[in-house]
Amino acid sequence: MPQPGTGGSRVQPAGGFGRRLAEAVVTKRSPVCVGLDPVLDRLPPGLVEAARRRYGRSFEAAARAFLEFGCAIIDAVAPLAAAVKPQSAFYERYGHRGVWALGETVRHAHRRGLLVILDAKRADIGNTSEAYADAAIGRSPLPGGRLAAACGADAVTVNPYLGEEALRPFVLQAAALGKGLFLVVRTSNPGSDEIQEAPLAGGGRVCDLAAGLAARLNALAEGEPGSPAPGPDGVRHRGDLGRTPGTGPCQPGYGPVGVVVGANRPEEAARLREILPRAWFLLPGYGAQGAGAADVLPFFDPDGLGALVSASRSIIYAFASAPTGPRQGGPPPYALAARAAVERMLFELQAVTARYPR
Amino acid sequence: MPQPGTGGSRVQPAGGFGRRLAEAVVTKRSPVCVGLDPVLDRLPPGLVEAARRRYGRSFEAAARAFLEFGCAIIDAVAPLAAAVKPQSAFYERYGHRGVWALGETVRHAHRRGLLVILDAKRADIGNTSEAYADAAIGRSPLPGGRLAAACGADAVTVNPYLGEEALRPFVLQAAALGKGLFLVVRTSNPGSDEIQEAPLAGGGRVCDLAAGLAARLNALAEGEPGSPAPGPDGVRHRGDLGRTPGTGPCQPGYGPVGVVVGANRPEEAARLREILPRAWFLLPGYGAQGAGAADVLPFFDPDGLGALVSASRSIIYAFASAPTGPRQGGPPPYALAARAAVERMLFELQAVTARYPR
Numbered sequence: 001m002p003q004p005g006t007g008g009s010r011v012q013p014a015g016g017f018g019r020r021l022a023e024a025v026v027t028k029r030s031p032v033c034v035g036l037d038p039v040l041d042r043l044p045p046g047l048v049e050a051a052r053r054r055y056g057r058s059f060e061a062a063a064r065a066f067l068e069f070g071c072a073i074i075d076a077v078a079p080l081a082a083a084v085k086p087q088s089a090f091y092e093r094y095g096h097r098g099v100w101a102l103g104e105t106v107r108h109a110h111r112r113g114l115l116v117i118l119d120a121k122r123a124d125i126g127n128t129s130e131a132y133a134d135a136a137i138g139r140s141p142l143p144g145g146r147l148a149a150a151c152g153a154d155a156v157t158v159n160p161y162l163g164e165e166a167l168r169p170f171v172l173q174a175a176a177l178g179k180g181l182f183l184v185v186r187t188s189n190p191g192s193d194e195i196q197e198a199p200l201a202g203g204g205r206v207c208d209l210a211a212g213l214a215a216r217l218n219a220l221a222e223g224e225p226g227s228p229a230p231g232p233d234g235v236r237h238r239g240d241l242g243r244t245p246g247t248g249p250c251q252p253g254y255g256p257v258g259v260v261v262g263a264n265r266p267e268e269a270a271r272l273r274e275i276l277p278r279a280w281f282l283l284p285g286y287g288a289q290g291a292g293a294a295d296v297l298p299f300f301d302p303d304g305l306g307a308l309v310s311a312s313r314s315i316i317y318a319f320a321s322a323p324t325g326p327r328q329g330g331p332p333p334y335a336l337a338a339r340a341a342v343e344r345m346l347f348e349l350q351a352v353t354a355r356y357p358r
Numbered sequence: 359m360p361q362p363g364t365g366g367s368r369v370q371p372a373g374g375f376g377r378r379l380a381e382a383v384v385t386k387r388s389p390v391c392v393g394l395d396p397v398l399d400r401l402p403p404g405l406v407e408a409a410r411r412r413y414g415r416s417f418e419a420a421a422r423a424f425l426e427f428g429c430a431i432i433d434a435v436a437p438l439a440a441a442v443k444p445q446s447a448f449y450e451r452y453g454h455r456g457v458w459a460l461g462e463t464v465r466h467a468h469r470r471g472l473l474v475i476l477d478a479k480r481a482d483i484g485n486t487s488e489a490y491a492d493a494a495i496g497r498s499p500l501p502g503g504r505l506a507a508a509c510g511a512d513a514v515t516v517n518p519y520l521g522e523e524a525l526r527p528f529v530l531q532a533a534a535l536g537k538g539l540f541l542v543v544r545t546s547n548p549g550s551d552e553i554q555e556a557p558l559a560g561g562g563r564v565c566d567l568a569a570g571l572a573a574r575l576n577a578l579a580e581g582e583p584g585s586p587a588p589g590p591d592g593v594r595h596r597g598d599l600g601r602t603p604g605t606g607p608c609q610p611g612y613g614p615v616g617v618v619v620g621a622n623r624p625e626e627a628a629r630l631r632e633i634l635p636r637a638w639f640l641l642p643g644y645g646a647q648g649a650g651a652a653d654v655l656p657f658f659d660p661d662g663l664g665a666l667v668s669a670s671r672s673i674i675y676a677f678a679s680a681p682t683g684p685r686q687g688g689p690p691p692y693a694l695a696a697r698a699a700v701e702r703m704l705f706e707l708q709a710v711t712a713r714y715p716r
Contacts, residue, residue, distance in 0.1 A: 039485065062498075093498045125546065140420075142398075165549025166547050194523075195564065
């Protein structure tokens, strides 16, 4: 388990986020993202009790339990998942101790070769957005002038209500550092229709405005330093995975701005893909929230890419519904159950996605 | 300056948040909210340099500088302001150290008798919203069963894009603990029209949907435990400040759910007041963002209440444009400049708001 206090920046791999994500999905042969949603009363009781004995009934105990749990899950799923998605809220619930555990969990995921999408759904205006971008994916100025990463995630989820202009600081930071963002377009909750599905006077719905906003943010990122240079044909192929255009199937050029669409909304796929032919779709809600492989299939693009399918509770709490035997050395049983759950999920996805990259 | 590690919960004063805010405004004779937006390169250089000497070029140094700065501003403005509004982003920029400084700043504001509105613009779905509500205004479950507050703010700003249902956990937490929330309806940034002003097929604009959502959340809070009992006439007078209905001017009953509207949007006042006759309007952007007293006047209700006017940079960085002499003991010059800036703001507001409570 990592120890606190190392902090600081890390060198980012070359290439834009859209391309890095495509590489991870192709390399791992997996469009799976594992959501880390730690809730104290759903964690293995022995793990929580051990933290309580050592750190008392304290925020510190909760944070230590989350870190141990998250790291073990990460170790178990790293070979099978392209990314992890820690949900900031569950860590923030334990104040600065929780945020410490979040940062250490992110660093551990990076050590295991996973991309990290911080699910924080941030948005604000002007220099406040800059601060949020620094906090999640960027680097923050220190006294004396040095820069260092606070969280250092590879991407962050953002909220569209304040408009494109308010999100530009995220895009500039993302483009400069090879990071990404996922704009919330259509959420999985039952009450989401209220704003997102409201019909507009000019046709379409409010969530279409958000999708259009994501498209424009990607166009904005095109011109930023850090975005890949044009290929030999003068065209930017940001996600072409090193293939020379014209010599074979060219991967689509995914920009750094993706969208979040609930995995339980297959009816949205065709229309949103039309607005966003070259964006990554982050699809949370697979498993515990009711979506299955057939629901996410329509979101994949013709190259079998462009969709990152996220499951949280059905993976990290799989141990509760399928208890394994007592620990015999090696990974803890809850981590083995999580790995088995990802394997099942991959099998389900591969059964329906014929064009899935293998 | 407070020391770290005390953490824990505090007993909340009785009464709903809307009423507590009304009491603070009437008692202080001030509808002023001071925004705490600490940015390292705008802080007094001597303060930052002292932190750097003691804590190095580190997140810790930034966090310590923010805490010292925030506490001195709070000490200076406490008699003149109803509330402070720390902006979470600027603290999050420094990771867990920054979040520690935020928590200590909140506790210091409470010790000085100020209400604290955490500006975090959170929203998510289901149990994630619960976690955000716990983190900002509620109490979090600890290993072994105890509850303790992470941030312990009195209110938090939230985002409407995910709909009413997604925000219910915030309302339930607020109603149970006498806390509040401010729903973002209309922001001050130039690009905010894109979503917020989009005309709807059924008439009105998207931000009207958000305003209606705030009204319904307030209605939801009515029935929750913790909301004040009906008065002797059987009617709930949640903000009546102890006056008996029928014996004098009855203060309006403000619920725990207010709205955020940019102070530079006076044209919104009449329409939004119609939708929300009994809600608190938090009006950020006074001063540095260009809004003046005449702009916020239309938001006050007939009782001279219902509007909380927030200024950040024009107050906390007033020292930079109006340098004071060297320190002669007593509060630091930047704090005195902040107090003078609040005095000017109050004078401007009182000059135009004839019905202002005195």
